[in-house]
Amino acid sequence: MASTAKAAAPPRVRLNRDRVLHTAIALADTAGIDALTMRRLGEELGVEAMSLYNHVANKDDLLYGMIDRVYSEIDLPSDEEEWKTALRKRSISFRDALSRHPWATGLKDSGTQPGPSTLRHHDRVIGTLRNGGFSVALAAHAFSAVDSYIYGFAMQEKSLPFTTEAESAAMAQVFLANLPGDEYPYLAELTTQHVLQPGYRYADEFPFGLDLLLDALERRLAGP
Amino acid sequence: MASTAKAAAPPRVRLNRDRVLHTAIALADTAGIDALTMRRLGEELGVEAMSLYNHVANKDDLLYGMIDRVYSEIDLPSDEEEWKTALRKRSISFRDALSRHPWATGLKDSGTQPGPSTLRHHDRVIGTLRNGGFSVALAAHAFSAVDSYIYGFAMQEKSLPFTTEAESAAMAQVFLANLPGDEYPYLAELTTQHVLQPGYRYADEFPFGLDLLLDALERRLAGP
DNA sequence: CATGATCTCCTTACGTCGTAAGCTTATGCT
DNA sequence: AGCATAAGCTTACGACGTAAGGAGATCATG
Numbered sequence: 001m002a003s004t005a006k007a008a009a010p011p012r013v014r015l016n017r018d019r020v021l022h023t024a025i026a027l028a029d030t031a032g033i034d035a036l037t038m039r040r041l042g043e044e045l046g047v048e049a050m051s052l053y054n055h056v057a058n059k060d061d062l063l064y065g066m067i068d069r070v071y072s073e074i075d076l077p078s079d080e081e082e083w084k085t086a087l088r089k090r091s092i093s094f095r096d097a098l099s100r101h102p103w104a105t106g107l108k109d110s111g112t113q114p115g116p117s118t119l120r121h122h123d124r125v126i127g128t129l130r131n132g133g134f135s136v137a138l139a140a141h142a143f144s145a146v147d148s149y150i151y152g153f154a155m156q157e158k159s160l161p162f163t164t165e166a167e168s169a170a171m172a173q174v175f176l177a178n179l180p181g182d183e184y185p186y187l188a189e190l191t192t193q194h195v196l197q198p199g200y201r202y203a204d205e206f207p208f209g210l211d212l213l214l215d216a217l218e219r220r221l222a223g224p
Numbered sequence: 225m226a227s228t229a230k231a232a233a234p235p236r237v238r239l240n241r242d243r244v245l246h247t248a249i250a251l252a253d254t255a256g257i258d259a260l261t262m263r264r265l266g267e268e269l270g271v272e273a274m275s276l277y278n279h280v281a282n283k284d285d286l287l288y289g290m291i292d293r294v295y296s297e298i299d300l301p302s303d304e305e306e307w308k309t310a311l312r313k314r315s316i317s318f319r320d321a322l323s324r325h326p327w328a329t330g331l332k333d334s335g336t337q338p339g340p341s342t343l344r345h346h347d348r349v350i351g352t353l354r355n356g357g358f359s360v361a362l363a364a365h366a367f368s369a370v371d372s373y374i375y376g377f378a379m380q381e382k383s384l385p386f387t388t389e390a391e392s393a394a395m396a397q398v399f400l401a402n403l404p405g406d407e408y409p410y411l412a413e414l415t416t417q418h419v420l421q422p423g424y425r426y427a428d429e430f431p432f433g434l435d436l437l438l439d440a441l442e443r444r445l446a447g448p
Numbered sequence: 449c450a451t452g453a454t455c456t457c458c459t460t461a462c463g464t465c466g467t468a469a470g471c472t473t474a475t476g477c478t
Numbered sequence: 479a480g481c482a483t484a485a486g487c488t489t490a491c492g493a494c495g496t497a498a499g500g501a502g503a504t505c506a507t508g
Contacts (some may be wrong), residue, residue, distance in 0.1 A: 014475095014487075033332075038466065050467075051486045059466065071412075106330030108257075111383035123408040130410055140418045144380070144426075145373070145433030152376025156368070157334035184347040186354055190367075193360045209369030209437070216440040239456080274496075275457045283495065314505065 002148055015047060017055040021065045025101065028066070033103035063107055070104045073097045076087065076124045083132025084214055091150055091210055098154035099203070105154040132164025133221055142217050147214055153206055172196050239271060241279040245289045249325065252290070256399055257327035287331055292339025296327045297321045300348045302385065307356025308438055317375055322378035323427070329378040357445060366441050373437055377430055389425055396420050 013019075013156050022046050038049040038059065045052075056062045075093035077086035114122075122143075129139035131173045155161075162171045172195045176188060194200065237243075240400075252260045262273040262283065269276075280286045285313050295372045299317035301310035322329050338346075346367075353363035386395045400412060418424065 010427055017370035018389040037464080039464085047485095048487055050488080053467075054485050057246060088335070098309060106379065107331070108330070108384070109383055112379065112385045119403065119408050126410040126414050130413075136414055136417045140414055141429060141432040143414075144377070144429040145436055147377035148380055148433060149369070149373045150376065152374065153368070153380055155330065155375055155379065156335065156372055159333055161333075161336045180342065184343050186348040186351040188359055189354070190350055190364055194364045205365060205368040208365040209372060212369055212440040212444070216436040220436070261493080263493085272458055274459085277496075278456055 009048055012107070015045060015051065017054060017065070018043065020052060020055050020062070021069055024043060024062060025066050025069060028103045029101060033107075036103075064113045066108060067104055068117045069108055070097050070101050070135070070186040071121050073100075073211065073218035077128040079128065079131065081189055082217060083128050083134075086128050086212060087125070087146065087209065089186055090128075091146060092206075094147075094150050095154060098150070099157065102154070105151065105158055125215075138220065145217075146158055146210075146213055153209065157202055163203075165199060165203070168200055169196055229237065239275060239279060241289070242267065244276060244279050244286070247295055248286055249290050249293060253325060253328045257302055257331075260327075260387060286404055288337045288339060291328055291331060291334055292341045294321055294325050295345050295415070296341035297324075298345055300345065301352040303348075303355065307352050311349070311351050311370065312438060313436065314352075315370060316375050316430075318371075319378060321432055322374070324382065326378070326382040329375065329382055337434075362394060365396065369441075370434075370437055377433065384426055387427075389424075392424055392426070393420055413442060 004205055020041070024036060024041055038052055041050040042052055052062075056065065064074050074097050075090055077083075077090040077212055079086070081089075096191060104110075125147075126139050126143055128138070128141055134142060162168045179188070186202075244265070248260060248265055251265060251268055258392075262276055266273040266276055274285075280289065298316055298321050301307075301314040303310070305313075313346050328334075349371075350363055350367055353358070353366055386392045395442060400415055405413070
């Protein structure tokens, strides 16, 4: 009887940092970063908000942990491939990760507390460049250029109010209808002749800029 | 005496949207975006928080207005210069603006409600490319690539916990001391041999990536 | 100039947020 | 078995954005 009572006792799953981070990311992905409140996250985990503080120092710590998890999802550059293809693959993987977790782009002070996955990622990217023949200075320049582009692209993609082709078309129509026809002629032209073309998705613009950068880097590496 | 009373009456300056936006930007610049609350902004203007709502629909509207103001600070590309130099100048002016107003980089949904200055800016940039011989599609690609880079660079710059050379050096020292020596060898190398070199400032990395992109675009324009 | 409408600004209040303090209960160690 | 430690809960506080509605100033119209 005592044992029955015990058996009926809550089959509660203990909380831990991993479960907290995992659920936080899932919540931010599906409901948006604004929905990620301590109370809501607690609810999602069947726990009161304040209990989360046993596994996370505060909300910023939670966010830092989430960001490091996103970095851990990025495929590291292979060191068996040429630097250019290795870097290209990891760049696409990087953008994919930011596209799966749009909230990770533009979190305040995201770079101030880099976690282990973040550091490892950076280290491997720089290593790929160095082993590809880049000087320390050129590797630093290249790293800054490529990652700025990826980050900025993800940011723009996120801030766009559409993602699918149909949404794009709808938005573009509204946009065109609302803007003073001849005041922004080039913008209107680009909208009708590019954005409104069948099959357009902003995400498809990504490889263009990436290859622009990688080709240019290759040239710098070979040239003077 | 009635007149004396009248003369002593509050020499109150009327509020208007322009004053609200101007003061909001100044506040965000000096005290950070977190300090920009409706109450604090009201205080700054000698007014109660709720009075602001006569000139601004809500806080998002305030932020949209601020962002459009930042765009209005960017030098538009001259149409008397070659596309490349015109775009280069405007890109540097763009980054300068984002550097003066770091809060403007990464505000949520910044692109969903473009204001008139934003639209004019985009229109002129696209126009510069079109008149420089870019096809509509190539202009769209180029615009996306360059502005993603600028945006991303500003983002990284903001998220870095240092700006001056002295701060960089101090941070780098702490960073090196704290990270597991041989776990991130390339990162360590880059830090000591690049970041810790005298005269280093991350902002100086900007022209490298920009010229990489512009040179590459020039080549695409000429080539196939 | 008078009078009514409209706009500006203020007061009060509500629900939500992150999280400090201190309690109770569960776990782990000796 | 008994106790230290950790995990989770309750309650509460101050700050936030902003809804509702009142008071005073300003403006439009006769």
